[in-house]
Structure formats: C-alpha cells, structure tokens
Amino acid sequence: MTDPADTATRRSRPLHGMRIVEISSYVASPLCGMTLAQLGADVIRVEPVGGAADRTRWPLAESGTSLYWSGLNKGKRAIEVDLSAEAGRLLVADLIVGRGDRGGIVVSNSDRFPELSFETLSARRPDVVHVLLTGGRDGGTAVDYTVQAATGFPLLTGPENAAGPVNSLVPAWDLAAGLYLAVGLLAAERHRLLTGEGQRLRVALEDVALAAAGNLGYLADAQLNGTSRERDGNHVYGTFGRDFATADGGRLMIVALTARHFRDLFAATGLTEVVSALSGALGADFDEEAERYRHRKVLGELLAGWFEAHTLAEAEEALRATRVLWSPYRSFTDLVADDARLLRDSPLMAEMDQPGVGKHWAPGSPLVLDGEQSPPAAAPMVGEHTEEVLRDELGLAAPALAKLRENGVIPPPDGGRILQKARSGEQS
Template sequence: MIEGILAGMRVVEASAFVAAPLGGMTLAQMGADVIRIDPLGGGLDHRRWPVTADNTSLFWCGLNKCKRSVALDLASGEGRELAMALITAPGEDAGLFLTNFPPRGWLDPDALRQRRPDLIQLTLQGDRHGGSAVDYTANARIGMPFITGDPDATEPVNHVLPAWDLIAGQLVATGLLAAERHRRRTGEGQHVRLALQDVALAALGNLGFIAEARAGQVRERHGNELFGAFGRDFVCADGERVMVVGLTGKQWRSICDALAIGPAVDALGARLGLDLRREGDRFRARRELAELVRPWIAARPMSEVAQVFDQHGVCWSRYQTLAQLVNDDPECSAANPLFREFDQAGVGPVLAPGTPLTFQASLRVPAGPAPLLGQHTEEVLHELLGIDQAAFGKLIERGLVLGLAS
C-alpha cells in the first residue's frame, strides 16, 4: 500500500454536495484518513444525479473516493454523542473536522472544543452571514451570467461547471492544512470559516473584474473569443472545430509562422494603427485577425491542421464531446498516471482520477473507490472509541448505527 504525503493525518467530515466533500477527498487522495459521517439513510447528496439505472449516485461515488464511511442515527442524542466522540477522538495528527452544515448542536465548535481544546474545525457556509448559497446563486449575484454567452444575448447564461464550489473545495483543504500547521507551532486549535460567496467575490477581485467595474468599464459578452488577446474557435474543412489561442507573444508568433501570415499581420497592424505584438491590440483587431486565420483552417482537415500546429508549437485544442474524451483520448485513460480503473460497489468498472499533484518525496496514491454507506462504522468505532464487537452489535440492535451486516 502506497502512503501519501499526508499519511497519519485523520480528518472527520460531515458534509454534502460539492465543496466540502471535495475538500475532504483532496486530503484523502494525498493519504489522509478521512472519515465521513452520515445519517443512517445517507446524507443530502447520497442520491445526487448523475445516477446509475438502480439509483446509485455517480456524483457521490466521485466525491468520496478513498474515504471511510460511518453511518449513525444523527436524529438521536446517542448517535450525535458518538459523532462528537469521533470528531474529538485523541491523536496527535487528529482533531481535524470539516463540515458545511450550520455550526450548531453537535456541530457547535465551542461544544466540540470543550471536549478537545486543540480541535480544528472548518465550516463552509453559503455567505459570510451564515445564509444559504450554492454555486448557481453565487454566480448570479456576482454578475458572471451577464458576460457569458453569445454577444447578442440579453438574458443571463449560467455556466454548467461549478467553479466556485471547485475553488472552495481546494480552499477547504488549504485552510485545514494551514490551521494544522499553526497548531503544530502553537498547540492552538481554532474555528475556521469559509463562505462560498466570498470565494466567488475574491476570485472576481483577483482577476480584475471588480477594478474594471469600479473604473466604469463594462465587460461585454464575447462568445467563444478570448478576452484581452487573440483566441477563438474555427471550423476545419471536415467540420471539426478547434480552439486557437495567441495569448503570449510566443503563442502569437507560432500562429503566424504556422499559417505564414506574418506579412499580412504586419500590413493589418499598419492599416489599423495597432501594434499586434501587444495582446491588447490583438484583441482590438480580433475580428480582422480571425479573417486571416479562418481561410487557412477552413481549407484543411483537422488532421492536417493538427500536424502543422503541433510542428510549430501552436497553443490549440480540438473541441470534443465528453464521449469522445472518454472513448478516444489517451489522456483520459489508465495510460495517464492520474487515472486508475477499479470496480466501484454499486456501479461496476469505473475509470477514476486520483490527485493531480505529483510529489517528489511521495508516490502518487492510486485512486480508490468510494465506500458503501456505513462500510467502516464498526471498524472506526472500534479503532477510535474502543467499541468491541459485542457492544457494536447492541448499537445495531438499537438502530443507532449502520454496519455492513445491518
């Protein structure tokens, strides 16, 4: 068994949907022992789409790989007591807890730290006031749907990728690791808060959107065009579509060399009074530049375009469907060390990614399956709380826990 760089660390998780489970899985795929606590029938996301024909959630399986699962009767006081005992169980590299549920009741950080003063709890919230928010509502509030889509569109266009959830998931992992480092130096635990809406706002500010709006500049919709430089999609002679990008000077020179349009580009720059070596000027002249690029691509099949582009180091990609990615692209296969094929309980054979990080000091932990709900309840209660087989059997009889034989 390969030990990841976080081997020995123990994290308890009570979560649902994307960001918090992703944060836990990020740590698990680096070797941490991540124990997910759920109610007996499964959490809010236990049947989240997409699902198999028999209603097994591919979503849940995808975001809980490499974790251990404990299922408890969280509606009862005794079940909640077991959960709190697991969260605060002793261990030098333990006492780490993440959740995206309201921090009250058995999730109250003050109550938990009375049991373990050095506990680190990270609570992910919708907004900084503790209100509810999801990626779609955060995205709507910050204005992104009004700069996404076709330039002629007037209605908002939602993005299907939950960007803020994905960023928040990584910040969950980062926040726990930062707080754990602080605890190693000082012995202090703490309650760390993170708001999904603040994640979106921070990204907006970091990328210059807020400064742009405060300066009175209105960001328009640009369809498939790259904002601020040259980049857009083109159609090849065989109907295949490619994305071509000239963001940096080197990328732009590669396009000009591949298509032999250097003299035409120089003439265009002189005519427009623009220095097309500058990315901003390339954006201003994007439509005229596209008319120099379009005919060359339109006259050739994608295979020839690919050969010439690769020969000259052009930054480009073919547009392909998810089915084409999965069935035809070697990067999305076991040929890529990121991926591993295994049998996922309730699903069957799957191709699943591990961590994208490659550490020189540690081998990559192979992707592992998500647990069955409650698969590790008996194992974890014995390891952390000393509950033996007989005592566990009585817990099952009383309906307080879910085990594999339940």
Template sequence: MAPPPTPRSRPLEGMRIVELSSYVASPLGGMTLAQLGADVIRVEPLNGAPDRTRQPLADSGTSLYWSGLNKGKRALEIDLRSPEGRELVARLAAGGGAGGGIVLANSERHQELSYETLAARRPDLIHVLLTGRRDGSAAVDYTVQAATGFPQLTGPEDAAGPVNHLMPAWDVAAGLYLAVGLLAAERHRLRTGEGQQVRVALEDVALATAGNLGYLAEAQLSPTPRTRAGNHVHGTFGRDFATADGSRLMLVALTDRHWRGLLDVTGLTDAVDALGRALGADFADEAERYAHRKVLGELLAEWFAARSLAEARAALGRTRVLWSTYRSFADLAADDARLLREHPLMARVAQDGVPAHWAPGSPVVLDGIQSSPEPSPSVGAHTGDVLRSELGLSEDELDTLRAAGVIRPHRPAAHHVTTTAGG
C-alpha cells in the same frame, strides 16, 4: 505499473478527519486530503446523505457523482437525530490522539457538533466550516454565480440573458480552500498546540476570485463596462476555428512569439502586416490584437476552413501556439480514446454498485508517485470498524446501539477496487 506509495508520497498519514458534509465543496476538500494520506471518516445519517442519489447515476442507481467525490474515505452511518448518535460523533471528533481532533463540516445544525462545544471537550480542536455567505446564511454555487456577475459575461455575444456555467467553479475552489485552511490550522497546532476554527464562505471565494482576476477593479475603475466576448479570450487573441472536415479547435496566441509563429505557418504575415498599417494598429501588442480580434479572426478562419484537422494539426505542431481540438466527455470516454487508458492520473476502479471505469487519483504527484484512486464507500461500510477501533466499543455495545436504532445492523463492506494504472 505505478511505483508503490512511500511515506513521503502520503504526507498526511496519521491525520484523522471527521467529515460532516454533503454535495461538492466539503466532500472535495475531504477527498483531497484523503488522497494525500489522511484518514477521512465521512459521517452520514441513516440510509446515507441526500447527495447519495444525485445524478449522474449508474444503472444500479448508485450515484457516480457521490462516488467521484468520496473516494478513499471511511463511511460511518449513524442516527444524527438522536442524542446518542450525536454523542458518538462528538466523541469521535474530539478523539483520535495527536493526529485527530479535526472536523470538516458544511453545517452548524447540531450544537453538540459545533466548534464551541467540541473545543470545550478538546481545546486543540480544529474545526473547518463551509458556509454559503459570510453571515452563515445559505447559498450554493449557482446562486453565488448569479450574485457575482459571471453569468452576465458568459455565453454568446448576442445572448439576451444570463448564462450559467456548467462547471461549479466556486464549489471546486471552495473545496480546495477548505483543504488549505485545514492544513494551515494543523500546522499552527503543531507549532503552538492551539486549535482554531476555520471558516470559508462560498460567496467569499467567488468575490475573492473576481477581485484577484481584476474583474472587480475593472468594474470600479473603467468607464466602459466589460461585455460578452463569446468564445474569444478576453484581452488576448484566442478563439475557436472550424476545419474543412467539420472538426473544431481552440487556439490561443498569448505572446508576440505565438502570434508571429501563427502568421508564419498560415502564410498570413504579409496580409496581417498590411492590415495593421491600414488600421494604424501594432499587432505585436496583445491589446491591439484583442481590439481587432474579429477581423484578424476572419482571416485565420478562412485558412482553417480550407484545411482538414490533420493538416491544421501538422501545421500548428511546428509552432509554439497554444491549441487543442474540442472533445466531448463521450469522446474522452470512447473505447478507442487513449487518454484515459494511458494517462498516469487514471486507474481502473470497480466498486459496489458501479461497474469498472477509469477514475482519477490525486493530481498532486509527490516523490514521483502518482496516487491510485481508491473506491468510495457504500453506506455505513465502516460503521462497526470505526466505532470499535476509534471509540473502543465492544460488540455488546454495538448490539445495543443497533437495537436502539442508533446504527444499522451489519452492512458488509463489499466495495472493492481493481487498479490498472495508466502511463
């Protein structure tokens, strides 16, 4: 069993965040903070946010996507179309004592919930906003992908058109930037007493990453545009190989030590040295290995094709070469796969609408403590609790709101968690 949480392993205990968000980036930012101990209150319209039904779905119709991105939050369901509903959320956002007054949002739809309006109620308010573009206009991960060049370099070398990536990388990176920006603003408030607005644009995250990785500088300074390289790793020796029994693995030799170890274990040292002399190439140089990646790859491909995965695994295990077999999500989730069952990150979770399954806690390990995943809330599961405990509303006041349709009648908080820690 995992050791119990300690105050040092939940450093954000006492921080309260009101989250007005949907889809990937901002919910991920909120969940990242919740997993570190923050009380994150996810505000949704009546009947839940539109991403509540996004695929993939459990047999019950509950979104596995939504459930994965909103673990450990409290859910407030309220009519945001009504002035009464927006006023309640504004009070919630501006309250919360010293640890409150923090908003995480991905929309500026409601003026009453904007930074300017909320800061007038609470001057030390921290308001963290995700936008599509710097000017506030809309964009999503896949349109940002299209606008920043990555699909032109993704996919097979002979692909005729753009290839989008399955992974919404900019959403994920933006979610983590939102969390970092929020923590930076909160530290500033602790030091100075001042609140501030934090804005992160999805397109800026992609542009910054393209610049930080040298892609934009290369496009400006190199006379030869970069082209697709398929499964080759740009700038070094790395590619996939098939074994005799139909398995496939990915291999990367970043350093000369990796490269020499790979040649030694495959018995190709003399052949590759002779090839280098014939080509006038020094394969101790990473750039030379990349320039001649195809011919080098074919030599190694013959070696792998003559051996089973078990034989290749045993040989590579004697080296420092970086490699892994390819596995599908189905392979990872198979009953006989030990990774999910034994990995300390994972624990067995069951909740309303979703059968028991292995789910991750936070990848951040503090004080040697691996946080266990908590369930995501059902729609409106904490509405009454939040309005009572955070705004001091009485049962009569709650009944009045229910009668007016501002909140729904009682919803049982039926979700639960069963934890069997890995490791």
C-alpha cells in the same frame, strides 16, 4: 531493506496518520475530504441512516449508484449514524475529539447541531480544528449556481447575442471552495503542531467567488474605470484567442498569448504578409497584446477563412510545428473512446473497481510528489465502516455496539448497504 513501493507510498501520502471527520454533502466539502484522503489522511465520512441526499445525484450507473457521489468520495471510510438523535450526535462528537494527536479535526458544511459546534467540541478538546463551509459570510445558505448569479459571471458568459444569463456547467466556486477548505485545514493543523492551539476556520462560498472576481481585476476595473464588460463569445478577454471551425466540421480553440505565438500562428497559416499589411493599414502594432485584442475580430476573420478551407487533421499538422496554444474540442465520449486509450495512457488515471459501478478508469490525486502520486481508491458504500470505526477509534465493544443498534443510533450490520442496493435495484 526498505521496499521501494513503501517509500513511494509514503511520498505520495504525506498525511498518513491524520484523522478527519467529515459531515458534508455535494461538492465543496466532500472534495476537501477526498483531496486530503488522497494525500493519506484517514477521512471518516459521517452520513445519516440510509445515506446522504447527494448519494442519488446524477449521473448514475446502470445500477442506480451515483457516479457523482462515488467520484467525490474516493478513498474515505463511511459510517452511518442517526444525526437526528442526540445520542447519534454525541457519538460523532466523541469520534471527533477522540484519541490521537492527529485527530480532533472536523470538516462540515452545516452548523445546525450544537453538539458538533466549535464551542462545544473545543470545550472537550482545546486543540480541535473545526472547518466549516457556509454559503454566505453571514452563515446564510447559497449554492454554486446562486453564487454565480450574484457575482456577475453569467452575464459575461455565452455567445455575444445571448439574451439572458448563462451559468457555467462547471461548479467553479464549489471546486475552488473545496480546495480552499483543504488548504485552510492544513494551515490550521500546522498552527496546531507548532503551538498546540486549535482553530476555527470558516470559508464562505460567496467569498470564494468574490475573491476570484477581485483577484482577476474585474472588480477593480468596474470601480476605477467604470467599465461595463459585455459578452464576447469564445474570445479570450485581453489577448488573442478564440475558436475556429474546420472544413470537415471539426473545431479548435487557439490562444496566442505572446507576440511569438501570434507570429507563429499567422506564419503557419501562410498569412504573415496579409497581417503585416493589415497592421500598416490600421496603424496597429501586433507585437502589443492590447492591439491584438483590440483588433481581434478582423484578425479572427482572416484566420477563420484559412481554417474553413482545411480539415481538422491539416490544421493540427500545421499547428504542431508552432508554439501556439491550441486544442481540438472533445466531448466526454470522445475522451473515453477507443477503449479508453487516452485515459489509460494518462498517469493520473488508473482502473478502479467501484461497488455498484464496476471497473472503470478514474483519477487519482493530481499532486505529484517526488514523481509519485496517489492512485484512486473506491468510494465507500453506505455505512460500510460503521462498526469498524466505532470499534477501532472509540474502543466500543460488542455489547456497546449492540446497544447502539437496539436504540437505532446506528443501523444493523450491512443495513445501509442493503438499503443502498434496494434503492439501486441490486439484489441483496
């Protein structure tokens, strides 16, 4: 009889059996690997001896362990290899092209090693799927924040009176690029399943941002209408939406996308007759989205007066009876307050014990497949699975592993973890 738990696991982990070698750092490519690991793929993260540079990126746990790194690398295996040595690079190449129909897949954000290039790997395994993230389309370097600067968004972000550009705290292009990498990899792997052919996939961070600006109509607007967009604070461009402060210092974001939302909002605040009179005085039909946006400031001031005379609790009670889109503003500390009640009650979250961090609530996969989703799994410590992977995936016996250690291609057993503990002030 089939165990229901096993069935649920299979549903939420449909990529079980796929093996991916990841040589990456920071956000986009690690997010790609983690997304696929949460769907069941065996993702083997390759790091230099001692760990990659992003293992110390803030925020940090009290031990010095990076919460950032741990968050983006959940559920992977990690090996430590001296990539500065040819023998180390060839070892990783062996791992990429190694046994199994579902292997032969690599994700990277660097093409500096010839031994790990598409041309070299595909000569050894013609069906290899080689996925590479670059900064620019020409292969040049870029990061999310420089791409933000290059594509116009920071000049539209922030309050109306801001004097300079305002970058987004959220690395949106890194996040989008990571998901594009994952989608592209799955498309290439499907192509391989259907044809037996490998594929070379490239995603440029600049292209991701440029595509977003084009897909949202911003580039066409500038080309065809000569429109010079200006900052508009927290107003939602093209519709009616903005933030409002309450009498007790609270603040809400409210969006009225439709005419129904708009009518509900003014009915809930007792301003229906006032806004009707305003409509007549301005000759504006507020059933039209463009008219609501055009007169957003005067409409906003009407509502601001109401919210400033009511507490946050009173405003929330009034809005709950409507179909208006709204939410109070919360800080990260607000989200985890009250013994993590909000996190504990979310089906996305589960309590996880991360080495170097301890127990905390962490997200699993946001994808819900037949009612099931993959829970979070701890991120690996530096080199945690080096010998396990080389033994099981490449068939290396103890003498061969000892030779690699002797030559400095891989560290001694637990060497990377000892170094990681020393860096974070833990006792080995």
